Amino acid sequence: MRVLVVGGGGREHALVWKLAQSPRVETLFCAPGNAGIAAEAECVPIAADDLDALVRFARERRVDLTVVGPERPLTLGIVDRFADAGLRAFGPTAAAARLEGSKAFAKELLREERVPTASFDVFDDPDAALAYVRRIGAPVVVKADGLAAGKGVFICATVAEATAAVEDVMRGRRFGDAGSRVVVEELLEGEEVSFMALTDGTTVLPLATSQDHKRALDGDRGPNTGGMGAYSPAPLVTSALEARIVQEIVEPIVRGLARRGIVYTGVLYAGLMIRDGRASVLEFNVRFGDPEAQVLLVRLRSDLCELVARTCERCLAGTTIAWDARAAACVVLAAEGYPGAIETGRPIEGLDALRDWRGGVVFHAATRRVADGRVVTDGGRVLGVTALGKTVPDAVAEAYAAVGKIAWGGMHHRTDIGHRALARAAGGES
Ligand code: AMP
Secondary structure: OEEEEEEOOHHHHHHHHHHOOOOOOOEEEEEEOOOOHHHOOEEOOOOOOOHHHHHHHHHHOOOOEEEEOOHHHHHOOHHHHHHHOOOOEEOOOHHHHHHHHOHHHHHHHHHHOOOOEOOEEEEOOHHHHHHHHHHHOOOEEEEEOOOOOOOOEEEEOOHHHHHHHHHHHHHOOOOHHHHOOEEEEEOOOOEEEEEEEEEOOOOEEEOOOEEEOOEEEHHHEEEEOOOOEEEEOOOOOOHHHHHHHHHHHHHHHHHHHHHOOOOOOEEEEEEEEEEOOEEEEEEEEOOOOOOHHHHHHHHEOOOHHHHHHHHHOOOOOOOOOOEOOOEEEEEEEEOOOOOOOOOOOOEOEOOHHHOOOOOEEEEEOOEEEOOOOOEEEOOOEEEEEEEEEOOHHHHHHHHHHHHOOOEOOOOEOOOOOOHHHHHHHOOOOO
16 A cells, blocks of 8 residues: 655654554655654655645655645645545545544534533633623633644633633734634632543544653653643543543544534544542544644554555444553753754754664654754654653653663753653552
């Protein structure tokens, strides 16, 4: 099969790495890819949201199957465009991708399907949003409705902060049209987990559990980021809780969409808050998480190409997924200043020393090879050092041992990835 992966981050490197192991995959392309991906796939310089060019490329190069990594092409309707051109692409249609593209759409569906989530209201008018904020008081959460690269959520400790957030998003148009509508909701407390499932619109197949670390600094401090690390499995999610999440959250959403004429195919990701053994939905994503994909895909034993093809063909019923019993951990190495302003082009030392690393894989998230052959940084999150180990603490230790071999000017990373699982393993509280 000729397979195209769309995207160029750490998640896409993990997808390419796993797909390359499939006996069904003969040729692998990635658009646009990065320096690490180039070792396993032919990288083509097409942006992930340039749908016209991607359709043209897939036709010209007779691509049999396209796996879409990021949310933006999905919300723009890449899967619909490919289907119109007679091409097969893995992921939800634009209508189904609204689950991530519009927080108001997702929240209203959650309410209608009676799936647990924070109480909320949706506003197009800033004065009405402000009146609601004053009425319910702080703490409160303000969210831009549309895609805002993970930056559109404001956890507000005071009414003044929430007021500033509403002003900034709605009147200041900080995220443009993505903020012309906002969701204002109750703050939930507890511990977050990432729950992903494959679905073909009927069958729901849960993937292994994972937990990510969104804050930039140790101790879950500092600004929110795209994700500074992850580990799998998440010990918080017992098999009983997993069964409830499938039955009470994922299946009702997939069925609810189907009743509205929307067949959801692809990965459905629920960001959940767990408290007292019960899960509430914080958000949906319509694709693999990044860096959660890295820890899941190193643990996946089954053939990813097969799973993806079955999802697209809507024949997941009866499929099982095999996982490595070991745990995995991913430590993201970021550029100085991330998630704020960063510099790119810094040469990365130590990648050669890890080429034959047996304990894991160094996934590239934002790298570029320059004329002299050196690999340089090319974005905020640069590498995802992903290791396997008997337990989460073992995987974490293995990942940090590898991290110690990599360096560039200004490199920064968290030193406490997996701390909650480590605290649990030690029998204490985090
Ligand atoms: P979202 O993009 O909606 O998941 O929000 C990003 C992050 O904000 C989540 O991963 C949570 O850490 C946090 N968050 C969002 N909504 C809430 C809420 N209602 N209560 C507490 N934290 C929240």
